Amino acid sequence: MSDLLLTGATWFDEDGSERRGDLAVREGYVTEAGSVEDSYGLTTVDADGLVVLPGFVDLHTHLRQPGREDAETISSGSRAAAVGGYTAVLAMANTDPTTDTAEAAEHVHALGKACGLVDVQPVGAVTKGLGGAELAELGLMHRSRARVRVFSDDGRCVADGRVMRRALEYVRAFDGVVSQHSQDPALAGPSACCHEGELSGRLGLPGWPPVAEASIIARDVMLAEHTGARVHVAHVTTAEGLDVVRWAKARGTRVTCEVTPHHLALGTELLGGYDPVFKVNPPLRPDEDRDALREGLLDGTVDAVATDHAPHARHDKEHAFVDAAFGMLGLETAFSVVHDLLVAGGPLTLADLGRVMSRSPARIAGLEGHGRPIGPGEPANLVLVDPAARITVDRDASHSLARNNPWHGRALTGAVHTTILRGRVTAREGEPAA
């Protein structure tokens, strides 16, 4: 492993103040910051014009392995993550087989380690086989080598209030957290596939009403209060749902939430052409909701930006709209999309992105080596971003195996330049290290 000297970099201290200088990275740690006295043996990275942030942490990634290696593998997903500036990703449990046992969690964890481009932290299922009825082996997954602390049936809502209550009670013992896909299945038909509103009415597509999200969030924050456990609301999409989170936080409830780049940037009107690339669960919402999500990021109601990176084999997206698979790619584009939307023209700062894309998600997931301040003695899990770069997204240049990329052809300002995991460069200018 070659040690690094990042020259002329900009970064932020814990209080948010901007620093400029050199950073020395030795044996996986930042050893000096500011002016580096001894650069012997260091490989220089010219970081002039670049900003160093703590490596991004994705609370919500689908890597598809085991089971759908034609859509994505832990290896291809890791490459995409590294290129996107991520140093840790939480791999969702809806694989085949489901990550609902210690062995399954260790398997995913070990595959991630073997690849080594990003820390792959498995998420455990809340219920066996995502069936919603019986608890999965929550404690054994936690005690396994994978040290699972985040549990989710993502893709499905833990709809049964009794099951959700027991899960929260159970994971509280080891400070675990349940990440909920908040969507009451009883409030929509089985083929719901978009936002319920005027457009879905005109298109003749069955939709999810916003209340299906908000009502589950309301129930879950009350259960979190009742049990004293932590609940995390995955991919909030509605103004109503976010209002409930804001209210619960004001009460002191242990609740956190995430939003995705696509729910911030893309609207339900994109469904007018019935292109399944824009079919995602939860669905793209109208402008009012997107405004509310951005407001939530600004006022701190939203803790994290998470990708919900959901690769699919091409043929699974080439069915009629209601039959096509849900989800879109996100790992490689998340920083550029959010930077272009909310930093290049305001109101957020790069320091804010460090908070919502690294520090807060690392804290929520309990990942101790990630999302740390930038300074001597801290693990060198870093991302160098170029705020001035102009890119045009090309789906065929993706390192994901999948091509369901809703950003294809978009011109964006801001790009990830270099990703560093424990002192090692894992990706540089769009190319993974391995």
Add this chain to the structure above:
Amino acid sequence: MRHLLSSADLTRDDVRLLLSTAAEMHEVQRRDVKKLPTLRGRTVINLFFEDSTRTRSSFEIAGKWMSADTINITGKGSSASKGESLRDTVMTIDAMAVDCVVIRHMASGAAHQVSQWVDASVVNAGDGTHEHPTQALLDAYTMEQRIGSLDGARVAIVGDLTHSRVFRSNAITLRTLGADVTLVAPPTLMPSGIGPWAEADGLTLTDDLDEVLAGGPDAVMMLRVQRERMSGGFFPTAREYTVGFGLTRDRLRTLTEANPEAVICHPGPMNRGLEISADAADAAQSLVLDQVSAGVAVRMAVLYHLLAGEEVAA
């Protein structure tokens, strides 16, 4: 015109042209020898993923009377349930160099998607709960034959609007032709977002059928109500639906007294005794069989304009 996917694709002039061509085609139907040479050498595939004797045979006859080679491909269930993607299914057909694909599919938007993939012209013959543009054209044609121009005519559409592609296409085409459209349904069968939708498109909403009929509309279009909607909780019982929204014998009298010239449409198949009484279905004002007859002429007009160019048939 390359495809006919949505009634919104058609301007008022387009609709007028299609309806006048349909009138000429209707004349041809009355001849002893019905066959025209117009589409000789053209191939029309009727790709029906969903059962529909009425619409499929109507398109088939339309193609045959214009000398097109028409081939029916029917398959129950979506290709997804058989493991093949919709794109693969239609690309297979497109590879046979057909000129026109008439598609009926249980999924909304299927015709739009298919039109992105194939070289052939695509006609939407009903996609899920989205649209059925040739039905709207034949309804307009039938009504105009009986009551004259629809410009300023008052038309009520009654029933399960949420799940009706006939309603969606009719609302568009009727507005395009200048009709006043009133939608009548219980709140649970009004489509989502109908409030702003109705406002934007100039549609009137009500759940009071009696009031609408007493106002003497020029046409009343009854929509089929599927009995399985009851289990979906959209309304409590068939009886309650009929009392609230059925065109019963009493309501037929109300309508006739208010406007003796009023006509009654139904896209079929009818649930007699549920949304329409036998008296109404078989009344002199009923256009149900005229609709079927007009269906062939209208579909001839559509195929003609898609495949044979823009000049009106001789």
